[in-house]
Amino acid sequence: MVEVSTATLDLELLRSFQAAARLGSLAAAAEQRHRTVSAISMQIKRLESLLDARLLERGPRGVVPTATGEALLQEVRELLRMHDGIVARYAGRGLRGKVRFGLPEDYARELLGDVLPEFTARHPEVLLQAVTATSGELARQLERARLDLAVVLDRPIALPGGEPLWRTRPVWAAPRIANLTERDSLPLALHEVDCPYRALATEALERLGRPWHAVFTSTSIHAIERAVETGLAISVLDRERLTPAMRELGEAEGLPVLGRCEAQLHFARTIEPASRPAAQALAELLRERLRGRGPWRGAGAG
Missing domain, CATH: 1.10.10.10 (Winged helix-like DNA-binding domain superfamily/Winged helix DNA-binding domain)
Known part of the structure; x- marks a missing residue:
């Protein structure tokens, strides 16, 4: 037996x-x-x-x-x-209402794999509507009350009243197999306007007087990463996004130092009263999971 x-x-x-x-x-x-x-x-x-x-x-x-x-x-x-x-x-403590949440596309994979599924499990009666966009577009949607809350980087539009969550670590990301810094004009893979990292890259290069051109532009972070991996371009990515096919560049390769961005939690000026408790519950979960470390595993994402 x-x-x-x-x-x-x-x-x-x-x-x-x-x-x-x-x-x-x-x-x-x-x-x-x-x-x-x-x-x-x-x-x-x-x-x-x-x-x-x-x-x-x-x-x-x-x-x-x-x-x-x-x-x-x-x-x-x-x-x-x-x-x-x-x-x-079944315990009679479920929240209801609708929450419209915005987040930068660069962090969607991490948040969709962890935080948002946990929220919907805790509060199955809440209608969650999550959208991704550049931080500039998310800021505009908040101001127009098209979102209830959003995680927004503090560039290129610095919204007042944001609650700090974590500091990003942007780096110059280059293909491991190609040297693109020797070219007269630096080929870049960039998001479209309103992207914080696009602003960091172009402003730093222009301060240095270094010519550049956008060889590849996309709204998709995965397409940007692929353009770097295949040797088409250099880009600015969060350090945690570097893959084995990439290498980090810096002053030794003639590239300027990049500033940092701060990811902040913002609420819309007005939220439907019936949805306010649910929006607060999502905000509390975001604080719990992201404050000080960001969406990456470990505390080093700072």
């Missing part, structure tokens, strides 16, 4: 594991979970013992999931999403 395991998984252990794996730091997970670092560490060890598997690799720069941990993380995310959705539907 085959013995059937009666082990059960404690949701609190799973939440602590998810936080540590996503943030890349036991200290950051402890802060988010309102526990001590030692308590988070003990919870992870209990979960590893229960599953008889090593889930996180610990090092001087934080923690990263093992292959088993990565697989578990995907299942944990779905399990907690389903659990929180059930609680929200």
Whole structure:
């Protein structure tokens, strides 16, 4: 007769594991979970013992999931999403209303993979409408009350009253296999107008007196990245977006120092009263997940 395991998984252990794996730091997970670092560490060890598997690799720069941990993380995310959705539907505490949320396209992949699905699981009765655009366009949509809240970089339009979330780290991104800096006119891959990184790149080059031209223009961050990887152009990307096919350039290659941008949370001047609690709930989740570190795993995204 085959013995059937009666082990059960404690949701609190799973939440602590998810936080540590996503943030890349036991200290950051402890802060988010309102526990001590030692308590988070003990919870992870209990979960590893229960599953008889090593889930996180610990090092001087934080923690990263093992292959088993990565697989578990995907299942944990779905399990907690389903659990929180059930609680929200049947415990009588679900929010309602409609929330129109804007975010820069460069960060959509990270937010769509984590924060927004968690919000919809917690509040299934809320109608969430998320759109991506350049920060300049998002600023205009906020001013016209077409959005309820948005994450907006503070360039090229500096909206007043924004709540700081994180500082971006723009860098010159070049193809690893080609040297494009020796050309008389620097070939750039850029977003269209109203993009903060386009403004950073062109303003820095013009201050230096360095000729440039846009060899490729697109609204898609993935198309911009591909243009760099294939050797067509140089661009300005968040450092976290660099791929193995790219390399970072700087003053040693004759390129000017780039400034930083700040990602800020902004509310529309007016929000429908019925939707205001839901908008506040999304804002609180964004603060919890993004403040000080941005959408990237680990605290180094600053």
